[in-house]
Amino acid sequence: MLAALAALVLLAGCATVPAESAPTAIDDNRLGQVSPDVPQPAKDLDPLSVVRDFVHASAQSVAQNEAARLYLDDAARASWNPTRTITIIEDIFGTNQATGPEQSADPNERVVYLRGFHVGRLDPDGAFIASKDPYEMPMRVRKQADGQWRIVDPPNNIVVAESDFNANFVRVPLYFFVPESNALVPDLRYVQAKPQAGLPGRVVALLLRGPSDGLNGAVRNPLGGSAALDTNVAPAADGAVEVPLTGVGGLSENDRRLIAAQVVKSLQPVVSSRIRLRSDGSPLVPAQLDWRPSDLPSYDAPSAPSSELPGLVTVDGRIRSLGNGAPVPGPAGTGAYDVVSAAQSIDGKRLAVVERTEGGMRLRVGDYGRDAPVVDPSAGTFTRPSWRPALSTTGTSGELWTVADGTKVVRVQPNPEGRWLPQAVNANEIVALGPITALRLSRDGARVALIAGEQLVVASVVREADSVTLRFPRILQGGDLSGVLDVDWASQDTLVAATNSATPVVRVPIDGLRMDKFNSSNLTPPVRAITAAPSRSIVVADAGGMWTASDVGEVWRPHQHTQGPGAEPFYPG
Structure with missing residues (x-):
């Protein structure tokens, strides 16, 4: 009798379909479980749970999304051909039954709404595009002959929750080159983590497709459009990973070496063994068949300031050293200029100064330690x-950028006689976002970080024969990051920003997928200025002085040469 009663209770529970489910966070225990056997859905799931579990299973992109297809009816399972774009939503999302005329009158068919908020999307080229818009998608769920509910009209795009995405995809920077230079530029992409054996091949396949849309026109690609794989990327008998290329036979040895750098650097996060590079069966570079990252020459020296340059700080209208606190040589250090802000070139040889005047501000550019001639025209602000x-x-650095009056992006270059002249940069897409209050060129020159309308924005720098344009602007962490006051490049693919919010300092990758909050201990908001550079501690200035930290979670320590409430520190660049 007890067994019969238990069965009756179970049947009664299964017969009642809930009207909605409360938003819940992902159970961490289920992340990363990509089984080669593809687990079957649990029995007797209600329509809301079918849709929820379908989303979780969709992150397992192996075997033609077989795990997700198990939540579809037979017809949809056979016909579903989702696009290669992946929609990523926040971990907390809801499933709700439709009401009124939207709901089916058939008790064996239910319309379920999947509701949440976008994190962004993963484009077919593996690049992440941030977005914070609401997400809503109706799905029709029908009871099958065996009593199980299954989805009959799945969405055109794969939809996954953020933590499931992070557990099943790996971030890999692909590398291209700065135009007119051999400096490498990272292009962040995401590839499926499983099966692990095919990971190097997936990375090389993306690399061969060229830069992402966001860097198109801003970088140089020695691989060009003719390079392809001759056979699969696979491990050799001696443990090396073979990358068999074709279509590069007519390139110079210098270009082949650049291709070697592209492939080896791009594979570095996923391959620990030697990389064997071939071109149509022969070594890609005649003098060397196998490569490790240590075999590559430095391709980033121009983009990182020397350890001998400690950085500078503007305070009380003068410029001082961050290393010893002493005034810099020349008029900028003696008080001959009323310095508002300044920048030292990456090589340390040149200095740009924004000087306060009776009518507003003007720009000076010259050699470090010497008089800096005025650059016309002046402006209300720079x-x-x-x-x-x-x-x-x-x-030697020969180009300087700034923004005049919040709307005019200009670059300043010397003419043959050595006079620095301004040229306009096409920044129409940025200006439309609001007044520009800060601009920092990346130290490879391929991107620019800006604060427009108090939002953090990244754009690519596209250079043509007679013009420079800022293209593909992207707002990072829109909706979650506002009141941004200053920004700098911690590395080629990571920004740090100061804000007037309760979280005064944050770190954001250039694709905006996440935001890491620094410890706020010891800081007195607002943090007005921030500076960072590769292999350097971050220095910020607040109402009390300057503080330094090396990473998220560290307590901010007083800078050894704190200069008071008006200080604005800056590293070369």
Whole structure:
């Protein structure tokens, strides 16, 4: 009798379909479980649970999304051909039954709404595009002959929750080159983590397709459009990973070496063994068949300031050293200029100064430690200047960027006589977002970070014969990150920003997928200025002085040469 009663209770529970389910966070225990046997759905799921579990299973993209297809009826399972774009939503999402005329009158068919908020999307090229819009998708669920509910009209795009995405995809920077230079530029992509054996092949396949849309026109690709794989990327008998290329036979040895750098650097996060590079069966570079990252020459020297340059700080109208607190040589350090902000070139040889005047501000550019001639015209305001790196390790920075009056992005270059002249940069897409209050060129020169309308924005720098344009602007962490006051590049693919919010300092990758919050201990908001550079501690300035930290979670320590409430620190660049 007890067994019969238990069965009756179970049947009664299964017969009642809930009207909605409360939003719940993902259970961490289910993440990353990509089984080669593809587990079957649990029995007797209600329509809401079918849709929810379908979303979780969709992150397992192996075997033609077989795990997700198990939640579809037979017809949909056979016909479903989702696009290669993946929609990523927040971990907390809801499933709700439709009401009124939207709901089916057939008791064996239910319309379920999947509701949440976008995190962004993964484009077919593996690039993440951030978005914070609401997400809503209706799905029709029908009871099958065996009593199980299954989806009959799945969405055109794969839809996954953020934590499931993070557990099943791996971030890999692909590498291309700065135009007119051999400096490498990272292009962040995401590839399926499983099966692990095919991971190197998936990375190389993306690399051969070229830069993402966001960097198109901003970088140089020695692989060009003719390179392809001759056979699959696979491990050799001696443990090396073979990358058999074809279509590059007519390239110079210099271009072949650049291709070797592209492939080896791009595979570095997923391959620990030697990489064997072939071109139509022969070594890609005649003198070397196998490669490790340590075999590559440095391709980023122009984009990283020397350890001998400690950085500078503007305070009380003068510029001082961050290393010892002493005034810099020349008029900028003696008080001859009323310095508002400044920038030292990456090589340390040049200095740009924004000077306060009776009518507003003006820009000066010259050699470090010497008088800096005025650059016409003046303006009401200029943002802190930012230097483009030199085109070679032995060259000198020859281009400076700033924003005049919040709307005019200008770059300043010397003419043959040595006079610095401004040229307009096409930044129409950025200006439409709001007044520009900060601009920082990346230290490879391929991107620019800006604050427009108090939002953090990244755009690519596209250079043509007679013009420069900022293209593909992307707002990072829109909706979650506002009140941004200053920004700098911690590395080629990571920004740090100061805000006037309760979280005064944050770190954001250039694709905006996540945001890491720094410890706020010891800081007195607002944090007005911030500076960072590769292999350097982050330095911020708040109402009390300057503070330094190396990573998220560290307590901010007083800078050894704190200069008071008006200080604005800056590293070369």
